[in-house]
Amino acid sequence: MTAQREQLEADVLIVGAGPAGLACALRLANLIKAHNASGAKPELSAENIYVLEKGREIGAHQLSGAIMNPKALAELVPDFEKSAPLDTPVTDSAALFFTEKSSFRFPITPPPFVNTGNYVVSLNKVVKWLGEKVEAAAVNVFKEFGGAQLIYERDGIGGVITEDKGIDKNGNPKDNYQPGYELKAKVTVLAEGTRGSLTKELVAKRKLDNINPQSYGIGVKELWEVQPDKIKPGYVAHTLGWPVPSSMYGGGWIYGLSNNRVSIGLVIALEYADPRFDAHATFQKWKTNPFVRNMLEGGKLVRYGAKSLPYGGWYSMPKNYFDGGLIVGDSGSFLDSQKLKGIHLAIKSGMLAAETIFEALKSGDTSAKTLSAYQTKVENSYIKKELWKVRNFHQGFSHGQFRGFINTAFQQITGGRGFIDPMRAHAGHEAYKRISGAPAEARFAGDGKLTFDRLTDVYHSGTRHEEDQPCHLHVADLNTCATKCVEEYGNPCQYFCPAAVYEMVKDGAGQKLKVNFANCVHCKTCDIADPYQIITWVVPEGGGGPNYEGM
Ligand SMILES: Cc1cc2nc3c(=O)[nH]c(=O)nc-3n(C[C@H](O)[C@H](O)[C@H](O)COP(=O)(O)OP(=O)(O)OC[C@H]3O[C@@H](n4cnc5c(N)ncnc54)[C@H](O)[C@@H]3O)c2cc1C
Numbered sequence: 001m002t003a004q005r006e007q008l009e010a011d012v013l014i015v016g017a018g019p020a021g022l023a024c025a026l027r028l029a030n031l032i033k034a035h036n037a038s039g040a041k042p043e044l045s046a047e048n049i050y051v052l053e054k055g056r057e058i059g060a061h062q063l064s065g066a067i068m069n070p071k072a073l074a075e076l077v078p079d080f081e082k083s084a085p086l087d088t089p090v091t092d093s094a095a096l097f098f099t100e101k102s103s104f105r106f107p108i109t110p111p112p113f114v115n116t117g118n119y120v121v122s123l124n125k126v127v128k129w130l131g132e133k134v135e136a137a138a139v140n141v142f143k144e145f146g147g148a149q150l151i152y153e154r155d156g157i158g159g160v161i162t163e164d165k166g167i168d169k170n171g172n173p174k175d176n177y178q179p180g181y182e183l184k185a186k187v188t189v190l191a192e193g194t195r196g197s198l199t200k201e202l203v204a205k206r207k208l209d210n211i212n213p214q215s216y217g218i219g220v221k222e223l224w225e226v227q228p229d230k231i232k233p234g235y236v237a238h239t240l241g242w243p244v245p246s247s248m249y250g251g252g253w254i255y256g257l258s259n260n261r262v263s264i265g266l267v268i269a270l271e272y273a274d275p276r277f278d279a280h281a282t283f284q285k286w287k288t289n290p291f292v293r294n295m296l297e298g299g300k301l302v303r304y305g306a307k308s309l310p311y312g313g314w315y316s317m318p319k320n321y322f323d324g325g326l327i328v329g330d331s332g333s334f335l336d337s338q339k340l341k342g343i344h345l346a347i348k349s350g351m352l353a354a355e356t357i358f359e360a361l362k363s364g365d366t367s368a369k370t371l372s373a374y375q376t377k378v379e380n381s382y383i384k385k386e387l388w389k390v391r392n393f394h395q396g397f398s399h400g401q402f403r404g405f406i407n408t409a410f411q412q413i414t415g416g417r418g419f420i421d422p423m424r425a426h427a428g429h430e431a432y433k434r435i436s437g438a439p440a441e442a443r444f445a446g447d448g449k450l451t452f453d454r455l456t457d458v459y460h461s462g463t464r465h466e467e468d469q470p471c472h473l474h475v476a477d478l479n480t481c482a483t484k485c486v487e488e489y490g491n492p493c494q495y496f497c498p499a500a501v502y503e504m505v506k507d508g509a510g511q512k513l514k515v516n517f518a519n520c521v522h523c524k525t526c527d528i529a530d531p532y533q534i535i536t537w538v539v540p541e542g543g544g545g546p547n548y549e550g551m
Helices: 019-037 071-076 123-136 197-205 279-286 290-296 343-363 373-379 382-389 401-413 454-459 478-482 484-488 525-529
Strands: 007-015 049-053 092-098 103-105 140-143 147-153 156-162 165-167 173-178 182-190 216-225 235-241 250-256 261-269 300-310 325-327 473-475 502-507 510-515 535-537
Touching: 007 019, 007 156, 007 343, 019 049, 019 071, 019 123, 019 343, 049 182, 071 343, 123 140, 147 197, 182 197, 182 343, 216 279, 216 525, 250 279, 250 290, 261 279, 261 290, 300 454, 300 525, 325 343, 343 373, 343 382, 373 382, 473 510, 478 484, 478 510, 525 535
Parallel strands: 007 049, 007 182, 049 140, 092 235, 182 325
Antiparallel strands: 092 103, 147 156, 156 182, 165 173, 216 261, 216 300, 235 250, 250 261, 473 535, 502 510
């Protein structure tokens, strides 16, 4: 189909309205306001900043623990405490060790788990609040629009094309067909969060990769309303041990919110040997530890979600500037995997990008040379300080927890250097071992009260997609799924997907892959963890996906 696309031109186009993209928009709008008020030339306009968000609302696709270090927000909105939805300050930081039947609290909480001065928040609410500020600053925010294709220009990019709307599942236009817009901009900021679909393509095409490929984790989360007195607001615990095998990297969290709500979840590094490992089922088992079971008893599940996060850190950071563009937030690897914190780094990277863009717009030069000032700003900021200290942290766990803790201890006393610096990493999907032929365990069913199957959980994610549209999970070779993958890895997509999207169904004497794309919670795990790297996640029709209200 050859579409007649409407063209729009902006000064700045920001793809993704998460903490990074919105911080970039707000900081730039504020700089422009002060610049124009001073009478300086050239006059700039915040109306020439466009923000695209694929979710149906700002914040709908935000999922995080979420403990927020407020320092970047304080720089962005100095009086943030007056109006930001901060929920509750952290009052107690615990580290717990779990076995199947018991738990104990470490007498001293290891420093990375200490959260004094931070807030437990709903990231969905914080991002909504930030979105309102951005809109009030006259920035144009387009919800339900996904950036679907990059417009390549010079040695970088010149904008994006949004997704076509109103196409049926066979690729034919429906009555409401609307071709995507061609949005051109002097500077395009990729703020797509973890495993951005456009960022992935750009990094590969322009060879922006660092010495290590990006590593990822998957976080599976539930929000519960519990009986009064089961948990204090501001109580924060991280758990180690059961049921995460010691060969793997991962752990749980329990964060007490106001109004008897608690955020619980488990994160697992997406680099494990067993292709039948199931992070969702492991999280459900984790809830049966007596400590968690007792806390949740008499309570009810409110929301569910899952999302990947970039674990690679400094040595996986792509080159984040190029002709006509910058990468910010999780897309640019600005996450501290030791502390599981990316919100403040996303905000700070967005602000530094805005300051760089502001200078570039004034000079009329948006080449890579001018935009490289972003890298210098990052290196001179606390982003580098924080990420440099943990530059080898995640790689240190590639041979299991025992060696991981020894590596961490040595890195701690050597300022992050550890035994080897830089410590190299492999892409997580390369860690799978072939299946031995043993039959797979029956799928986890849950008891419907404390533990749930994936479909029940997906129901609580508020996920919705228009069913009559092309599948947004592109499997390049279905034959590989039905033959080679069955024998070699037992179709790990059925296990790693926390939303029951992938299913092997009977097909004559064999099996074939069924993709229930409407369940997709946009966690991107399939794009990351497929052993043959033949699954590509692309943006569905805008507005599709989860609704992480209050998460
Ligand atoms: C399970 C889990 C727990 C976490 N816990 C914590 C924590 O306790 N504390 C902490 O500080 N950090 C935590 N993080 C990390 C934190 O959530 C991220 O670092 C932060 O949200 C990154 O912000 P961002 O703006 O880069 O990306 P995101 O918050 O992911 O926002 C990106 C936005 O871009 C949109 N988007 C993506 N692609 C497109 C496209 N092509 N077109 C249009 N829109 C698009 C998405 O819908 C989304 O709204 C956690 C992350 C996870 C997954």
